[in-house]
Structures are given as C-alpha cells and as structure tokens.
Amino acid sequence: MSETAYVAGAMITARDAPVRSTGLVGFVRGRLLNSPTNILLTAASILLLWFTIVPLTKFLLVDAVWHGSDRSACLPETLGRPVGACWPFVQAKFSQFIYGFYPESERWRVDLTFLIGALVLLPLLIPRLPGKTTNAAVFFLAFPVVAFFLLYGGGLDGFGIGAAIEALAIGADHLKAWGIPLASDAHVYLALLHDWLRNQGDALGSPVWFEFGIVATFVSLVILAAGGIRAFVGTVATFAATAVMIAALRLDHGGLPIVPTGSWGGLLVTLVVATTGIVASMPVGIALALGRRSGIPLIRIASVAFIEFWRGVPLITVLFFATYMLPLFLPGNFTIDGLLRVLIGVALFAGAYNAEVIRGGLAAIPRGQAEAASALGLSWWRTTRLIVLPQALRHVIPGLVNSFIALLKDTSLVSIVALFDLLGQLRAAFADPEWSSPTTLFTGFAFTGIIYFVLCFGMSRYSLFVEHRLNAHRRS
Amino acid sequence: MTGEARRPPLMLRAKLRRALGGQAGWSGFALQVVLVVALAWIGHEIIDNARDNLATQKIASGFGFLWSTAGFGVSQTLIPYSESDTYLRVLLVGLTNTLAVSIVGIIFATIIGFMVGLGRLSSNWLLSRIAGAYVELIRNLPLLFQILFWYLAVLAALPQPRQSINLFDSVFLSNRGFGMPKPIGTEALAPFAIAIGIALLLVVALRAISQRVLFATGRQIVIWPMVLAALIGLPVLTVFIFGKPWTLDYPVLRGFNFSGGMRMVPEFAALAIALSTYSAAFIAEIVRAGVQSVHKGQPEAGASLGLSRGDVLRLIVVPQAMRVILPPLTNQYLNLTKNSSLAVAIGYPDLVSVFAGTTLSQTGQAIEIVAITMAIYLAISLITSALMSVYGWRMSRSMGT
Numbered sequence: 001m002s003e004t005a006y007v008a009g010a011m012i013t014a015r016d017a018p019v020r021s022t023g024l025v026g027f028v029r030g031r032l033l034n035s036p037t038n039i040l041l042t043a044a045s046i047l048l049l050w051f052t053i054v055p056l057t058k059f060l061l062v063d064a065v066w067h068g069s070d071r072s073a074c075l076p077e078t079l080g081r082p083v084g085a086c087w088p089f090v091q092a093k094f095s096q097f098i099y100g101f102y103p104e105s106e107r108w109r110v111d112l113t114f115l116i117g118a119l120v121l122l123p124l125l126i127p128r129l130p131g132k133t134t135n136a137a138v139f140f141l142a143f144p145v146v147a148f149f150l151l152y153g154g155g156l157d158g159f160g161i162g163a164a165i166e167a168l169a170i171g172a173d174h175l176k177a178w179g180i181p182l183a184s185d186a187h188v189y190l191a192l193l194h195d196w197l198r199n200q201g202d203a204l205g206s207p208v209w210f211e212f213g214i215v216a217t218f219v220s221l222v223i224l225a226a227g228g229i230r231a232f233v234g235t236v237a238t239f240a241a242t243a244v245m246i247a248a249l250r251l252d253h254g255g256l257p258i259v260p261t262g263s264w265g266g267l268l269v270t271l272v273v274a275t276t277g278i279v280a281s282m283p284v285g286i287a288l289a290l291g292r293r294s295g296i297p298l299i300r301i302a303s304v305a306f307i308e309f310w311r312g313v314p315l316i317t318v319l320f321f322a323t324y325m326l327p328l329f330l331p332g333n334f335t336i337d338g339l340l341r342v343l344i345g346v347a348l349f350a351g352a353y354n355a356e357v358i359r360g361g362l363a364a365i366p367r368g369q370a371e372a373a374s375a376l377g378l379s380w381w382r383t384t385r386l387i388v389l390p391q392a393l394r395h396v397i398p399g400l401v402n403s404f405i406a407l408l409k410d411t412s413l414v415s416i417v418a419l420f421d422l423l424g425q426l427r428a429a430f431a432d433p434e435w436s437s438p439t440t441l442f443t444g445f446a447f448t449g450i451i452y453f454v455l456c457f458g459m460s461r462y463s464l465f466v467e468h469r470l471n472a473h474r475r476s
Numbered sequence: 477m478t479g480e481a482r483r484p485p486l487m488l489r490a491k492l493r494r495a496l497g498g499q500a501g502w503s504g505f506a507l508q509v510v511l512v513v514a515l516a517w518i519g520h521e522i523i524d525n526a527r528d529n530l531a532t533q534k535i536a537s538g539f540g541f542l543w544s545t546a547g548f549g550v551s552q553t554l555i556p557y558s559e560s561d562t563y564l565r566v567l568l569v570g571l572t573n574t575l576a577v578s579i580v581g582i583i584f585a586t587i588i589g590f591m592v593g594l595g596r597l598s599s600n601w602l603l604s605r606i607a608g609a610y611v612e613l614i615r616n617l618p619l620l621f622q623i624l625f626w627y628l629a630v631l632a633a634l635p636q637p638r639q640s641i642n643l644f645d646s647v648f649l650s651n652r653g654f655g656m657p658k659p660i661g662t663e664a665l666a667p668f669a670i671a672i673g674i675a676l677l678l679v680v681a682l683r684a685i686s687q688r689v690l691f692a693t694g695r696q697i698v699i700w701p702m703v704l705a706a707l708i709g710l711p712v713l714t715v716f717i718f719g720k721p722w723t724l725d726y727p728v729l730r731g732f733n734f735s736g737g738m739r740m741v742p743e744f745a746a747l748a749i750a751l752s753t754y755s756a757a758f759i760a761e762i763v764r765a766g767v768q769s770v771h772k773g774q775p776e777a778g779a780s781l782g783l784s785r786g787d788v789l790r791l792i793v794v795p796q797a798m799r800v801i802l803p804p805l806t807n808q809y810l811n812l813t814k815n816s817s818l819a820v821a822i823g824y825p826d827l828v829s830v831f832a833g834t835t836l837s838q839t840g841q842a843i844e845i846v847a848i849t850m851a852i853y854l855a856i857s858l859i860t861s862a863l864m865s866v867y868g869w870r871m872s873r874s875m876g877t
Contacts, residue, residue: 296508316828317832445629
C-alpha cells in the first residue's frame with residue numbers, strides 16, 4: 001500500500017467559462033463556424049445565397065413591371081431601366097392559364113366546380129372532423145358526377161332502367177349471333193317491357209323522372225329486404241340527394257350547354273386529369289395489389305406482368321399509346337374523346353404505381369390480423385374488405401399522396417399530345433407576339449412555377465402531417 | 477389399421493385442387509378460367525378491331541416499313557446517318573441519342589445528388605438548409621416545366637454564335653449549342669487504349685492483393701503510389717513511344733454557325749441539365765436516407781478499433797449505406813432513362829422524338845411503332861432490374877442475412 005502520493009500545494013486556477021452553446025452566438029459558433037472547413041462552407045453558402053436570392057427578388061419584385069397593356073410596357077427602352085418580371089403579361093393571360101379556351105360566359109361553371117371540390121375536399125383533409133365515410137363517399141362518388149355535368153354539360157335522356165334493358169337486349173342479340181340458343185326469346189320481352197316503360201314515361205311528360213322513380217323504388221325495396229332499415233334509410237337519402245342534383249342541374253331538361261373537352265385548358269385540365277387519374281387509379285391499384293399477393297397463380301402472374309409493363313415504360317409512350325393506338329383497338333364506329341383517352345392511359349399508368357404503394361401497405365399488416373379474421377369465420381373477401389384493406393390503406397396515405405404529387409407533375413406531359421394544360425397554355429402564351437419581350441419567358445415560368453410549387457409543396461407537407469399523425473404511437 | 481385409416485383419403489384430389497387453383501382451390505381454378513377467357517376475348521376483339529380499322533384506313537401492317545427510306549434529317553447523330561437511310565437506322569439513331577443523354581444525365585445526377593445529399597447531412601446549418609431548399613424546389617416542379625425552362629428561357633438567352641462565351645478559343649457556348657474540340661484518333665490510339673486497359677487490370681490486381689494481405693496478416697500495404705504510377709505512367713509512356721494518340725479538331729465560326737469540332741445541340745444541353753438536376757434531388761434524398769440508416773454505433777465501433785476517419789467511412793459506413801442506397805439509386809437511373817423521352821417536347825432527336833414522333837406521323841403505323849418503342853424501354857427496365865436483383869441476392873448472401 002503506498003501512501004498518498006500527491007497533495008496539491010497551490011490553488012488551481014479557475015477554468016474559463018464554457019463556450020456558450022445556446023442563443024444566437026452559440027448557434028453561430030456551433031452550427032456555422034465550428035471548424036475551418038465549416039467556415040469555408042458557410043462563406044460559400046452565403047455567396048450562393050447572395051447570387052440567387054438577391055437577383056431573384058430584384059427580378060420578381062423590385063424591377064418588376066406591374067401595369068401595362070402590351071409588350072411596350074415591359075421593354076427596357078420605354079422604361080429606361082433594367083426590367084424584371086412582366087406581370088401585365090400574366091394578368092392578360094391569367095384567364096387562359098386557368099380555363100384555357102373555355103367559353104367566357106360559362107366560366108362560372110368551372111369556378112363552381114373548383115369551389116364545390118374545395119368544400120368537399122377540405123373537411124376530408126382535416127382529421128378532427130367527423131363523418132369521414134360520408135365525406136369520402138361524396139367526394140369520390142358524387143362529386144365526379146356533379147363535376148362532369150357541370151364542366152361538360154348536357155343532360156340525361158333516360159335513366160338506369162332504359163340502359164339496363166338495352167344492355168340486356170344487346171347481350172341476348174350477341175348470344176344469338178354466336179349461335180347459343182336462348183331458352184326463349186327473352187330479349188324480345190325485355191325490349192317490349194322497355195318500350196312500354198318508355199311510352200309510359202313519355203306519356204307523363206318527364207321520362208327521366210318516371211324512370212328515376214321506378215329505379216329508386218325498386219332498388220330501395222331490394223335494399224330494405226336484404227339489408228334492413230338502416231341501409232334502406234341510407235339508400236333513400238342517396239336517391240333524394242341524386243334527385244336534388246338532377247333538379248338543380250336541370251338534367252331532365254337537357255342540362256347546361258355542352259362545352260367540348262377540346263376547349264378545356266389550363267389549370268382546369270391539369271386538375272381534372274390529376275384528380276380523375278388518382279380517383280380512377282385507386283380501384284385499379286387495389287385490385288392489382290391484391291392480385292399480386294393472391295394465391296392463385298395465373299391471377300398473380302397477370303397482375304405482376306401488368307404492373308411491370310406499365311412501370312417499365314415512360315408515361316409519354318403511354319400517352320402515345322392512348323392517342324394513336326387505342327382508337328385502332330376499338331370498334332370502328334366507336335370514338336372516344338381525346339381527353340378521355342388520355343385519362344384512361346393515365347389511370348392505368350398511375351394504377352400500376354399505386355399497386356406497388358398499396359402492396360407495401362398490405363405487406364405491413366401482420367399475418368395475425370388475417371388469421372384472426374379467418375378464425376372468426378370471415379371469408380377472404382370480408383377479411384380483405386373489413387380487416388386488411390382499411391389498415392393497409394391507412395398505412396400508405398403518405399405514399400398515395402406522393403403518387404398524387406407525381407401524377408400532378410406528370411400531368412404536364414399531356415401538353416405533348418395536344419391537350420392544353422397549364423404548361424401547354426404557358427407555351428401557347430409565349431407565342432403571342434403582342435407580349436414578346438426579353439423577360440416574358442421568365443415571368444411566365446415564374447408564375448406557373450409558383451402555382452405548381454404551391455400545389456405540390458402543400459401536398460407534400462400534408463402527407464408529412466398525416467405520416468406524423470399515423471405514427472403518433474411510435475413517438476415517445 | 478389405424479395408420480391406413482388416418483391417411484387422408486382425398487390426397488389426390490387435394491393435390492389436384494392445389495395444382496389447378498393455387499391456394500384458393502377450386503374457386504381459384506374457376507377464377508383462372510374466367511381470367512383466361514376474358515383475356516382471350518379482349519385479345520380477340522383488339523386484333524379484330526385493329527384489322528378492320530387498318531383495312532378501312534388503308535394502312536399496311538407489319539414491320540416492312542423499317543426497311544424503307546426515311547427521307548428526313550436528324551439534327552444530332554452519334555452514328556453515321558443520312559436522309560437516304562432506312563427507318564431502322566432512324567430507330568438506332570434515336571436509341572443511341574436516348575442512351576447518350578441518359579448516360580450523361582446519370583453521371584451528373586450522381587455527382588450532384590451525392591453532393592447535395594451529403595450537404596444536407598452536413599453539420600453546417602446554412603449548407604444543410606440550402607441543400608434542403610434545392611431538394612424541395614426541384615422535386616415540386618414538373619420535369620417538363622424544368623426542361624422547357626432551361627431550353628426556352630435560359631439557353632435561348634445565351635448570346636449569338638458571334639458573341640459566344642468561349643474558353644481558350646476551343647470551347648464555345650452560344651444559343652446554337654455547346655461546341656468543343658473533337659478528338660480524332662491517330663494510329664497511336666490503339667497502344668494508348670491497350671496501355672490504359674493494362675493499367676486498370678494492374679490496379680484491380682493490386683487491390684485484390686492488398687486486401688488479401690490485410691485480411692490474412694492485418695498489415696496494410698500502401699498501394700496508391702503504385703496505382704498512380706500505373707494509371708499515369710503507362711499511357712504517358714506509350715505517348716512517348718508512339719506519339720500523340722489523337723489530334724483535336726477545333727470548332728471554327730463560319731457564317732452564322734460553327735463548323736468542325738464536336739457540337740452539342742442546345743436541346744441536348746437543356747435535356748441533360750434538366751434531367752441531371754431533377755434526378756439529383758431524388759438521389760440526394762436516397763443518399764441521405766442511406767447514410768442515416770447506418771447505425772451510429774458502427775462508426776463508433778470502428779473508431780474504437782483504431783481505424784482512421786477515412787477508413788471508417790470507406791470500410792464501414794459506405795458499404796452499409798450502399799446496401800440501402802443502390803436499389804433506389806438504380807430506380808432513379810431507370811427513371812432518368814425513361815424521363816429522357818420528354819426530349820420530344822423540345823425536339824431533341826431521341827427515340828420517342830424521331831421514331832414515335834416523326835416516323836409515326838410519316839408512316840402512320842401506330843401499332844408497330846408504339847409497340848417497338850414501349851418494348852425497348854421495357855427491355856432496358858427489365859434488364860436493369862434483373863441485374864439489380866442478382867446484385868441484391870449476392871449482397872444479402874455476402875452480408876450473411
């Protein structure tokens with residue numbers, strides 16, 4: 001055992017106070033200037049900011065021209081100073097950017113559609129508000145119909161019953177043509193019934209309401225018999241809402257004047273293609289994702305092949321496919337609208353991408369969930385519909401929002417196949433010699449860029465918010 | 477007795493059920509039959525309609541058109557091409573142009589992407605914020621928008637050829653594109669190339685030897701001087717022996733444009749810039765996620781073993797990060813290649829532009845042309861993803877997981 005080896009003989013001088021690590025000074029020292037490399041990086045960053053932010057603000061705000069009626073307002077010669085953004089150009093072309101060539105007197109319809117869409121969508125996006133199921137049903141089922149009749153116009157000239165009987169008759173004719181004998185001439189009776197119903201409706205003076213009434217009564221009674229009083233009330237409410245819609249849009253009297261899709265344009269087309277794309281691609285995506293995980297070999301192979309095919313080709317070739325090839329595949333007397341063709345292509349394309357996102361969600365559901373459901377005696381369909389899918393879809397909301405952002409951006413490609421979306425309108429506006437000035441191009445890009453950025457960035461923030469909320473249990 | 481009774485009596489039927497219908501059994505079998513019938517019917521309808529429609533529009537079908545004369549010029553070709561060449565040649569020209577812009581885009585996207593991604597991880601607050609802003613800005617604007625911006629707004633604002641920005645009178649930047657000297661190989665090129673090949677082989681061998689020695693004995697052999705000597709020394713030696721491997725053909729301003737040299741059309745520049753900056757934003761996020769996925773304890777463990785910071789990065793962090801980075805990175809490369817099809821919007825003569833665009837409008841053979849175009853992109857995608865799954869399989873084997 002050694003003795004105490006060391007005893008301090010003198011007072012040790014007090015240490016310096018530690019370097020401040022809080023507040024602005026601490027922040028600057030710790031995060032910006034803590035090493036020679038970092039000082040260098042900070043200096044470079046400041047220079048970079050100086051060379052981007054300053055000219056940008058100068059261009060967009062300080063040197064910008066705010067009033068004027070043609071290009072001469074934005075020429076440096078007239079102003080005698082360097083010219084920044086030419087905002088009168090945007091003002092002059094604003095309605096084109098939003099509506100394209102939609103007739104001026106009918107633009108309130110577009111505004112109304114935007115308004116209704118926003119009013120239905122907003123409560124859907126706020127998690128705290130109740131009634132999500134009804135809200136989602138309204139947005140995904142009712143809103144597209146309303147939007148279609150509002151934007152496109154036109155009315156109803158018959159209701160479900162007429163169409164159904166006609167389809168049955170056509171089917172019977174087909175079967176006969178293929179030489180399959182029918183038990184009796186069922187289609188003849190169907191056609192007779194159809195004619196009789198039509199005549200009754202015409203006699204009453206309002207065939208739409210007549211057929212609507214028959215369908216509503218029939219369906220409601222079936223629902224009452226099969227699903228009980230709750231379902232019955234829901235069905236009646238749906239029919240009542242539909243009736244209100246028909247009356248409001250005067251669909252029984254031919255509806256609003258038709259605006260052909262060829263004259264749609266601008267932000268309208270961008271939003272229509274993107275929204276329809278995501279809504280239509282959801283069922284496609286769910287079906288493909290389930291198909292890919294199916295235990296039935298051919299269904300799995302077909303789904304994998306479908307998904308890999310659409311994911312392996314660029315969207316632009318899909319659009320070429322929809323524009324040039326699709327019409328050749330349809331019967332000669334059958335033409336579909338240019339916008340609709342593009343929508344079909346976009347829905348299939350986005351469906352394949354969504355399928356992979358949804359598959360991720362399905363894979364994240366523990367096997368025990370489905371096993372517990374089958375232990376309770378639920379069938380595969382019920383297990384999927386009630387247990388697995390709702391959980392899986394909740395998991396992948398952020399992923400779906402991402403694919404919606406991607407779709408919104410990709411929508412700009414339709415301008416290559418002669419549809420004038422926002423970007424297409426921008427290019428068209430550049431061609432106007434009345435506004436050609438050195439800064440017109442930059443101004444146009446700045447304006448549309450801001451629109452795209454606000455939409456996409458807003459959505460990406462929203463998906464972060466949802467992700468955060470869904471993972472609330474993971475945070476400590 | 478009991479054993480026989482216990483044997484499942486429906487063994488054969490169950491097997492059949494399984495074989496025909498998968499896990500879902502007979503209902504699965506029924507679904508498969510329905511699927512096959514539906515697909516066959518759709519296929520039949522499509523072929524039938526297409527045949528009728530083509531007959532009424534008097535369009536010939538088949539691939540014979542590939543051998544007829546194209547008769548239009550292409551602004552940039554990497555392989556010899558003239559107007560009297562066939563549509564097949566046009567297809568090849570388009571494909572090489574697509575691959576060229578994709579490769580250039582991939583190289584720059586990787587460089588910018590890694591820089592931005594590491595910048596985002598930097599401890600420097602300002603730098604990480606700037607990198608973050610770059611990512612957010614670029615990712616939230618459509619690619620076509622960015623391509624048009626570079627093409628219509630930025631490159632068109634470059635000076636005329638006469639006032640072009642030039643470097644040492646050999647590299648010219650103007651609104652007619654990017655001109656630079658074109659190397660023309662002499663007979664000394666072959667030995668030069670062989671020398672580079674030998675040097676590369678040497679480097680690979682040296683690396684393998686040093687690694688084996690390191691793992692066997694723990695001794696580190698310093699190889700970089702030898703590597704440098706091989707990579708620089710050998711080629712330089714051939715230059716001394718055989719003379720210059722190439723001469724340069726400089727671009728010269730004649731009239732309103734440059735002649736001679738190598739010229740990149742502005743469309744190429746716009747497309748390459750837009751593709752690489754756009755993909756870089758996505759690659760940056762991939763890199764960030766990859767580096768963050770390496771557990772903090774890993775570099776700490778490396779440091780406690782006495783490895784230097786560089787060695788920790790090279791031997792511990794990067795290999796593990798790469799495992800996470802590579803699959804999505806390949807996806808980005810694929811996306812970039814597919815996105816290069818947007819060239820059609822600005823008229824860069826890529827596959828879609830010259831083949832699915834000009835050739836389609838000249839011949840009207842939509843089915844064949846769109847099918848070929850899709851098949852080429854599909855083949856590129858499938859080959860790449862097959863290579864990636866082989867890589868992933870090897871990786872998971874070597875990591876023992």
